[in-house]
Structure formats: structure tokens, C-alpha cells
Amino acid sequence: MSLNPDFHKRYHGIVRCTGYLVTMTRPDLAWSYSELRKYVQFPGLSHMEAAEHVLRHLRATWNETITYTRRNRRVNELWGWVDTDWAGDTDTHRSHTGYILLLNCDPISWKL
Numbered sequence: 001m002s003l004n005p006d007f008h009k010r011y012h013g014i015v016r017c018t019g020y021l022v023t024m025t026r027p028d029l030a031w032s033y034s035e036l037r038k039y040v041q042f043p044g045l046s047h048m049e050a051a052e053h054v055l056r057h058l059r060a061t062w063n064e065t066i067t068y069t070r071r072n073r074r075v076n077e078l079w080g081w082v083d084t085d086w087a088g089d090t091d092t093h094r095s096h097t098g099y100i101l102l103l104n105c106d107p108i109s110w111k112l
Helices: 005-024 027-037 045-060
Strands: 078-084 097-103 106-111
Touching: 005 027, 005 045, 027 045
Parallel strands: none
Antiparallel strands: 078 097, 097 106
């Protein structure tokens, strides 16, 4: 199956930019990014629709923020959350793991 080069280039660009946003400022898009990047080599129309849905979400939430709060904070307190599943990806049966580490309620490291 040969892909339209413009279609492939657009899909690849959306996925690449989403990956940059996930790394720099939008960890909330990590799951969407991981799903979209599976199909970078051979995207179909449904994949492009999902990528464009992410763009619409970005347009609608550009001014929203993630706020982390915790009661009984102490100065220079390091804390975090972690979550995982077992074989949660229905396509590959791979597990997902994510964590976030915060120092004084500011995120310093995350992986989704």
C-alpha cells in the first residue's frame, strides 16, 4: 500500500509536535501520543482523525493548567505518584507505567 506523501507528512508532523509538547509542557497528552506514534509508518484515515482530534483538544485547552496540591506540605519535600497496569495495551499486550515526582508541589520528572 503506498501512502500519499502529503498525508503521511501531515500525520508525521502532528505526531512529532505532539511528542514535543508531551516532553515539554503537556504530560496530559502522553497516552494520546503513544497511541498515535504506533502508526507513524502506515497511518490510515482513522489515525488521522484521531490526530486531528488531539489538535482540536489542544485548541480548546491551550490556556488550562495542571495544578498539583497536597496538604501538610513541608519545605523541600519530594513526593510523587506512580501507576502501572499489566498487559494493558490491547494491540501489543505490553504494560504501561507512569510516574510523577514533585518537589514543593512543582513537577520535576515524569514518565507516562
